[in-house]
Every structure is written in C-alpha cells, then in structure tokens.
Amino acid sequence: MEIVTNQRFRKTVKYLRALIIMGLIAFSIMVLFLIGIITYAKILGPPLLTVPQSTLIYADDGTIIGESHSGQKRYWVNLDEISPYLVDAAIAIEDRNFYEHHGFDYKRIGGAVLADIKAMAKVQGASTISQQYARNLYLEHDKTWKRKLNEAFYTIRLELNYSKEEILEGYLNTIYYGYGAYGVQAASQFYFGKDASGLTLAEASMLAGIPKGPSIYSPLASMEKARQRQQIILTAMEKNGTASKEDAAQAEKEELTIIGKHPHNMLVTAPYFQDAVRQALKYDLQLDERTIELGGLKVYTTLDLRQQEMAEKTMASLIDKESDIQVGLIAMDPKTGHVKAMIGGRDYEESPFNRAIQAVRQPGSTMKPLLYYAALEQGFTPSTEMRSEETTFFFDDHRTQYTPHNFNNKYANDDITMAQALAVSDNVYAVKTHLFLGEDTLVKTAKRFGIQSKMEQVPSLALGTSGVKVIEMANAYSLLANGGKKVHPIMIKRVENHKGEVIYESENKPEAVLRPDLAFVMTHMMTGMFDKKLNGYATVTGSTIAGEMTRTYAGKSGSTNSDSWMIGYSPRLVSAVWTGYDNGRTIELISDKTYAKNIWVQFMEKALAGTSAKSFKAPKGTIGVYVNPENGKLATDDCPVKRFTYFAKGTEPTEYCTDHLTDEDGSNAKTKKKNGDKQQNPWYKKILPWT
Known part of the structure; x- marks a missing residue:
C-alpha cells in the first residue's frame, strides 16, 4: 500500500514538474513574443497620424470662403x-x-x-x-x-x-x-x-x-x-x-440650443477665385491633389470680400441678363500684388472657365501705355509731336504694306502731342512710335512689365493685336501705379498644414524695374483720358465716365472687333476689365461696347468708397509745368487752354506757345500756319519721312 502511494506521489510530482516546466517555457515564449512585438513596433517607428481633413480657404479678414472634403467634415x-x-x-x-x-x-x-x-x-x-x-x-x-x-x-x-x-x-x-x-x-x-x-x-x-x-x-x-x-x-x-x-x-x-447645421455647407463666395487658389496650390506650391483637398490645410488668401461683392454686384447690375457677353475682372493692390477681387465669368455653374486668368484676348489700345513708357526711355516726352493722318507703311521693298486706322477714320491731319495721342487713342501716332523704337522694343518692354504671353514683332503690336491675359495687364499697370517696382499677382498669403505649421508664406521683395520718374510721367499722361482739356480732333476716350469719378485715376481703354477693355488705377487699387464673347464674334451693339468702362468706373468708385481720395505723388526727378495741350509748348496767358503736365526733369519744354499771340492784322501764329506758313521740320522727320 505504501509502495503504491509513493508511486502515485512520484507521478504527481513528475506531472507537476512537467506542467511547471511547460508553463515556464510557455511564459518564456510569451515574454519573448511580447519583447519581439515591442521591438518590432519600435523598429517600425511612429505610425503616421494623418487622416483626411477638410482644407479651409480664408479671405484676407479671416472669414472662411471655401472648404474641400470628401463628405467628412474634419x-x-x-x-x-x-x-x-x-x-x-x-x-x-x-x-x-x-x-x-x-x-x-x-x-x-x-x-x-x-x-x-x-x-x-x-x-x-x-x-x-x-x-x-x-x-x-x-x-x-x-x-x-x-x-x-x-x-x-x-x-x-x-x-x-x-x-x-x-x-x-x-x-x-x-x-x-x-x-x-x-x-x-x-x-x-x-x-x-x-x-x-x-x-x-x-x-x-x-x-x-x-x-x-x-x-x-x-x-x-x-x-x-x-x-x-x-x-x-x-x-x-x-x-x-x-x-x-x-x-x-x-x-x-441646462437648456441647450441645438443648431444641427454645418457652418460652411454651401460656399459660393468667389468661385473663380477659389479655383485659381487651388491651381496655385497645385502648380506654384507643387502640392498634390489629395493634400489640397483632404490635407487639412488652412489657406489664407488675399481676397477682399467687400471688393469682391462690389465687383459681382456691379457686373450683375450693368449687363443685360439676355446678353451672352462674358466678363473678366481682376483687382489688385499695386504695392503688394495682392489680388483683391476676381470675376472669371458671369456664371460659374454655367462655365467654370476663368476668363480673368485663362483667356488670351487682344488688349487693343491698352497696350499703348507700355509702348509710350518705352518711348519716354528713348527721349520722347508728353509734348513730342507727330502728324496724325491716314498713313500707309511699306515694308520689304514695298512688297507688303500696312495702314492703321483711327476710330471712325478720324484724323487730326496735323501734328499732335504724345499726351493727346494717348488721351484720344490715336493709332497712327502709336504705330509711328512703335516703328521708330524698333518692333522688338515693345516685345522686350512687355516682358519687363511682367507679361508672359507671346508678343509678335509686327507693326500692329502697338495696337494690341497679340493676345494677353487680363491678370497680366492688371499686373503690368501695377508697375506704373507703384512707381516702377516689380510685383506679381499674389492670391495666397500663407498656407498652414494640419498641425498649424506654416509651409508657405508669400514674400514681397520690391525690385525697381522702371524709372520712377518716367513711371510717374506715364501715369500722369494716363489721367488725360478723363481730361477734356486734351480734346482735339476727337474727344478723350474716358469722357463718358469722367463725370462718375470722385477721385483721380489713371487709365486706358482699348477695343478690337471682338474685345472691349478698360484698365486703370488709383494709388491704392488697380483693376482690369475685359468684356467680349467666348466665341470671338464681333461686338456690334453700342451698349456691349460700353460695359468694360462702366463696370470699371463703378467698381473702382464702390471699392474705394470711404477711403481718402489719395492722389499720385510726383517723385524726385520730375517737374510740372503748364503747357498748351495742342502743341505741348509752355502755355502763356494768351492760351485759352492750359494743362499742368509732368516731365522728367531736363526734358520739359522751353519754348513758349505763340499760337495765340495776335498780330496787327488780327491774325495769329496758328492761323498763319494753317494758311501755309511752314515750320521747320522737327528732328524725327529725317528718320520717319512718313510723319
């Protein structure tokens, strides 16, 4: 009996020992397994914490204007x-x-x-x-x-x-x-x-x-x-x-008020601008689509909600609802390049094509300020005269010819100054200037003004026959408005990632690319389109809207058969407006031809309402004198019209006007000139015989 008991005890001890050993082995394996998992987890490092998050787009005042998400608000x-x-x-x-x-x-x-x-x-x-x-x-x-x-x-x-x-x-x-x-x-x-x-x-x-x-x-x-x-x-x-x-x-x-509504569920503010911002994120900042849409970005833009609203309301109130004419508008701060308002078309849902930054259209006479700036650099002044008359230009040993025409085929058939040529938009004067400077000069000048669109070296380039974008022209005029400093259109001020880290911030590095004195002289010449003192054989091109202006603007209108433009600025704001048809058909109705000017002036007045009427300040190196607008000479008390005009110092006229001095026979110099008295040919007659 005792022997059996001992045998059972030994078996129990044996099984217990085996069980303990197996348990220790299992425990060791489990510990090793856990150590292995922890080691492997440590080797793999931290897992990514990125999840799809809504990207938010902000206006310049911090208001959310846009949101992108995949149905999940984050x-x-x-x-x-x-x-x-x-x-x-x-x-x-x-x-x-x-x-x-x-x-x-x-x-x-x-x-x-x-x-x-x-x-x-x-x-x-x-x-x-x-x-x-x-x-x-x-x-x-x-x-x-x-x-x-x-x-x-x-x-x-x-x-x-x-x-x-x-x-x-x-x-x-x-x-x-x-x-x-x-x-x-x-x-x-x-x-x-x-x-x-x-x-x-x-x-x-x-x-x-x-x-x-x-x-x-x-x-x-x-x-x-x-x-x-x-x-x-x-x-x-x-x-x-x-x-x-x-x-x-x-x-x-506590009683709770349940809203049950997402704050930015329907966002329709400035849809063309928002599209442009997304394109800038993709192509300028090189962000991929997923990051843009679901990366939880905070995109702080330059959009001014008030100015945007003014632009949209002005367009809607002026354009006939039955018309299918389209609109492109850009408003910029000339000092920073910040885009303040943008219209890419009349209805984003009908057509998301952005005519402000994508369409390439002929700028017409709005190209002339760039041409005349180049002329100022080559010694021209606001008083430089050329003859305005129908002129045919021959090229390639008379094998080709070109005859530019003024509006309604009206010409002075006399000498006119550059200031007046710009104000009444004389095409003959512009082409003569262009050919005198050399056809490549305007091409190079346009590039200096930031225009990237291809320019054709042809005589008609002076009249804006090479297509450009609205945003390019707004940017070009900004250089004149800010005194010659290089800027480029900026829509995004700052971008933060989902952690709040700044991954992009725009920089404003002023770089002088134009002479400040000549930029100001050009600006002052561009105020002439609204000044009836420069009326001549034709009225100044801004006469129809001058009565609506409460402050000083510089600007230029332009038109082709299928395009209507108005671009202008104050020291605070530049805006460019284009109107026309998408299919490029001819603008025939008189009302359709006036949309660009009317939209521009009403927008500018509303956008700047409540701000001081700041005028353009003459920089060092300029001098202002009163001249007779008809001949550009220094005005006398006998001149019936005199206009205060700025020149680069040292280029101002020194000869006084004698056209209105009366002789004993009751005639004056101007009358004698018309009766056949010939003045000595000016210097450019030797170079430009057609003048």
Missing part, C-alpha cells in the same frame, strides 16, 4: 483649443484610467469578459482611448480577430511613440459624432454653432455621449436618450473628481 484643433470639460468628459466615460495604463486596461478587460459571460452576450466594451484611436486611424470597424490583433499592434506602436496628450488630441480629432462630423471641432460647430474651446459643461457632457452611437444618442436623433447618456457621463465625471455634484446638477438642468 477640422484639427490642438488639445489646448478644446474645452477642458470635453476632455474630462471623454476620459470619464471612455477610459478613466487613460493616464495610468499603457494602451490596455487589463482590469477593465477582465471585468468586461465576466460581464459578457454572465449575460451570455456582448454587453460591455473594454477598448481604451488608445485602442479606439488606433481603430479610427488605420482600421475598419469589422469584428474579426484579425482586426483586433491589428488594433492591438497599432495601439502598442501609438503608446511607444506618442505621448498621452498627443494620443488624446488625435482621438478627439478623429472620433465620429454623426452627420458627417469627425472630431470635436466639426461636432461642436455642427451641434452648438461654436468652436470646441467654448463648450460648457452641459454641452461637453452631451457631446461626449454621442460617439457610443450617433444614430441613437445624438440630440437630433433622440433628445431623451441624449439626456440619459449625458446623466451617465456627468455621474462618471463626479466619480473622477472632474466635476462637482453642484456643477453636474446644474449642467443636467
């Missing part, structure tokens, strides 16, 4: 920008031991298992905030062992590589709150119409209860169940010591 905010009530509520209800565990709450897991066994069903969850964040970031919400194992592995990687604050911030910014709202900022704006930083205890405790089941616990789905869930959360906060009993009771009674 706006990332830092942890310190989230109401502490919401942070405490989320921890209290989702993971009260969040700061104590390392990704897994084993006590909670054990309790959940026992509860499930007792109920014979899945009744209690045990996922920590870290686990939920891992699931939100990388995994689907299917209930498979593979998904659970992946979730555990990603949880380990998160805990190894990120702080608790980073994990909590990420969780609160990715969790779903229903109705397309992902993250606390989108949810706070949707349910309560405010930022997450401003949530009260009552609002935060209700919001924290929604993620458990948005279709059940959302106050929009059931206010009763939302209230019940809120009570549970407030009780949990009491137990956690993050809310007093009194505060919780008061929050429970």
Whole structure:
C-alpha cells in the first residue's frame, strides 16, 4: 500500500514538474513574443497620424470662403483649443484610467469578459482611448480577430511613440459624432454653432455621449436618450473628481440650443477665385491633389470680400441678363500684388472657365501705355509731336504694306502731342512710335512689365493685336501705379498644414524695374483720358465716365472687333476689365461696347468708397509745368487752354506757345500756319519721312 502511494506521489510530482516546466517555457515564449512585438513596433517607428481633413480657404479678414472634403467634415484643433470639460468628459466615460495604463486596461478587460459571460452576450466594451484611436486611424470597424490583433499592434506602436496628450488630441480629432462630423471641432460647430474651446459643461457632457452611437444618442436623433447618456457621463465625471455634484446638477438642468447645421455647407463666395487658389496650390506650391483637398490645410488668401461683392454686384447690375457677353475682372493692390477681387465669368455653374486668368484676348489700345513708357526711355516726352493722318507703311521693298486706322477714320491731319495721342487713342501716332523704337522694343518692354504671353514683332503690336491675359495687364499697370517696382499677382498669403505649421508664406521683395520718374510721367499722361482739356480732333476716350469719378485715376481703354477693355488705377487699387464673347464674334451693339468702362468706373468708385481720395505723388526727378495741350509748348496767358503736365526733369519744354499771340492784322501764329506758313521740320522727320 505504501509502495503504491509513493508511486502515485512520484507521478504527481513528475506531472507537476512537467506542467511547471511547460508553463515556464510557455511564459518564456510569451515574454519573448511580447519583447519581439515591442521591438518590432519600435523598429517600425511612429505610425503616421494623418487622416483626411477638410482644407479651409480664408479671405484676407479671416472669414472662411471655401472648404474641400470628401463628405467628412474634419477640422484639427490642438488639445489646448478644446474645452477642458470635453476632455474630462471623454476620459470619464471612455477610459478613466487613460493616464495610468499603457494602451490596455487589463482590469477593465477582465471585468468586461465576466460581464459578457454572465449575460451570455456582448454587453460591455473594454477598448481604451488608445485602442479606439488606433481603430479610427488605420482600421475598419469589422469584428474579426484579425482586426483586433491589428488594433492591438497599432495601439502598442501609438503608446511607444506618442505621448498621452498627443494620443488624446488625435482621438478627439478623429472620433465620429454623426452627420458627417469627425472630431470635436466639426461636432461642436455642427451641434452648438461654436468652436470646441467654448463648450460648457452641459454641452461637453452631451457631446461626449454621442460617439457610443450617433444614430441613437445624438440630440437630433433622440433628445431623451441624449439626456440619459449625458446623466451617465456627468455621474462618471463626479466619480473622477472632474466635476462637482453642484456643477453636474446644474449642467443636467441646462437648456441647450441645438443648431444641427454645418457652418460652411454651401460656399459660393468667389468661385473663380477659389479655383485659381487651388491651381496655385497645385502648380506654384507643387502640392498634390489629395493634400489640397483632404490635407487639412488652412489657406489664407488675399481676397477682399467687400471688393469682391462690389465687383459681382456691379457686373450683375450693368449687363443685360439676355446678353451672352462674358466678363473678366481682376483687382489688385499695386504695392503688394495682392489680388483683391476676381470675376472669371458671369456664371460659374454655367462655365467654370476663368476668363480673368485663362483667356488670351487682344488688349487693343491698352497696350499703348507700355509702348509710350518705352518711348519716354528713348527721349520722347508728353509734348513730342507727330502728324496724325491716314498713313500707309511699306515694308520689304514695298512688297507688303500696312495702314492703321483711327476710330471712325478720324484724323487730326496735323501734328499732335504724345499726351493727346494717348488721351484720344490715336493709332497712327502709336504705330509711328512703335516703328521708330524698333518692333522688338515693345516685345522686350512687355516682358519687363511682367507679361508672359507671346508678343509678335509686327507693326500692329502697338495696337494690341497679340493676345494677353487680363491678370497680366492688371499686373503690368501695377508697375506704373507703384512707381516702377516689380510685383506679381499674389492670391495666397500663407498656407498652414494640419498641425498649424506654416509651409508657405508669400514674400514681397520690391525690385525697381522702371524709372520712377518716367513711371510717374506715364501715369500722369494716363489721367488725360478723363481730361477734356486734351480734346482735339476727337474727344478723350474716358469722357463718358469722367463725370462718375470722385477721385483721380489713371487709365486706358482699348477695343478690337471682338474685345472691349478698360484698365486703370488709383494709388491704392488697380483693376482690369475685359468684356467680349467666348466665341470671338464681333461686338456690334453700342451698349456691349460700353460695359468694360462702366463696370470699371463703378467698381473702382464702390471699392474705394470711404477711403481718402489719395492722389499720385510726383517723385524726385520730375517737374510740372503748364503747357498748351495742342502743341505741348509752355502755355502763356494768351492760351485759352492750359494743362499742368509732368516731365522728367531736363526734358520739359522751353519754348513758349505763340499760337495765340495776335498780330496787327488780327491774325495769329496758328492761323498763319494753317494758311501755309511752314515750320521747320522737327528732328524725327529725317528718320520717319512718313510723319
């Protein structure tokens, strides 16, 4: 009997020893396995925390004008920008031991298992905030062992590589709150119409209860169940010591106003401008489409909402609704190049083609200020005279010819000054100047003014026969408006990524490319299109809109058979307007030909309303004198019309006008000239015999 007992004891010890050894081996394997997982997780490094987020576009005053998303509203905010009530509520209800565990709450897991066994069903969850964040970031919400194992592995990687604050911030910014709202900022704006930083205890405790089941616990789905869930959360906060009993009771009674609307659901502000911004992000900043649309960018633009509204209202009020004429408009700050307003067409939904930055159209006479600036550099002055008469120019040993025509075939048949030629838009004067300077001069000058469109070296280039873009012409005129400093159109001031880091910021580096004195002389000449003192054989081209102006502007209009332009500026603002038909057909109606000028003047007046009527300031190196507009000579008391005109110092006229001095026979020099007295040919007659 004793022998049998000993044998049984030995067998028991043997099995127990084997069991212990097997247990130790299993434990060692498990420890090695865990060490291997942790090592592998450490080698892999931190997992990416990027999730699709809405990109927001802001006007220059910080107003949101655009948003891109994939049906999921996401706006990332830092942890310190989230109401502490919401942070405490989320921890209290989702993971009260969040700061104590390392990704897994084993006590909670054990309790959940026992509860499930007792109920014979899945009744209690045990996922920590870290686990939920891992699931939100990388995994689907299917209930498979593979998904659970992946979730555990990603949880380990998160805990190894990120702080608790980073994990909590990420969780609160990715969790779903229903109705397309992902993250606390989108949810706070949707349910309560405010930022997450401003949530009260009552609002935060209700919001924290929604993620458990948005279709059940959302106050929009059931206010009763939302209230019940809120009570549970407030009780949990009491137990956690993050809310007093009194505060919780008061929050429970608080009446809440539920908005139930996303703040920027329908954004139609400046759609052409927004498209242009997206194109700039893609091609200028070299960002890919996904980053632009879902990268959580904050794009701060130059758009002035007031000026944009003025531009759109002006266009809508002036153009006949039945007409299918189109419009392109750009308004810029000449000092910075910031684009303040943009119209790319009359209806974005009908045609998203942006005529302000994409269409290439003939600028007509709006090219003349660039030509005459080049002439000023070559010694011309506002008083330089040439003969205005129908002229045929021959080339290639008379094998080709070109005959430019003035509007309505009207000519002075006399000498006119450059200032008057510009004011009445004399085409013959322009072509003569162009040919005298050399056909390549205007091409090179246009490039200096920032025009990238190809220029043809032909006689008609002086009359704007080579196509350009509206934005190019607005930029070119900006150089004259700012005293000759190089600028380029800027629509984006700054771009921040989803972390708030600045990834792009525009720079304004003034660089002189024109002579300041000549830029000012040119500007002053361009005020002449509104000054009736420069009327001659034709009226100045801005006479029809001059009466609407309350301040000094410089500008130039232009027209071809199919294009109508008006470009002008004050010291504060440059705007360029083009009107015409997309198919390039001839503009025949008189009313259609006046749209560009009328839109321009009304927009400028409205855009600058309320600002001081700042005038152009003469720089050093210029001198102003009174001249007779007809001949450009110094005016005398006998001249019936005299105009104050600026010149580069040293080029001002020195000869006084004698046309109005009366002789004993009652005649004057001007009359004698008409009767046949010939003045000595000016210097350019030897070079330009056709003049």
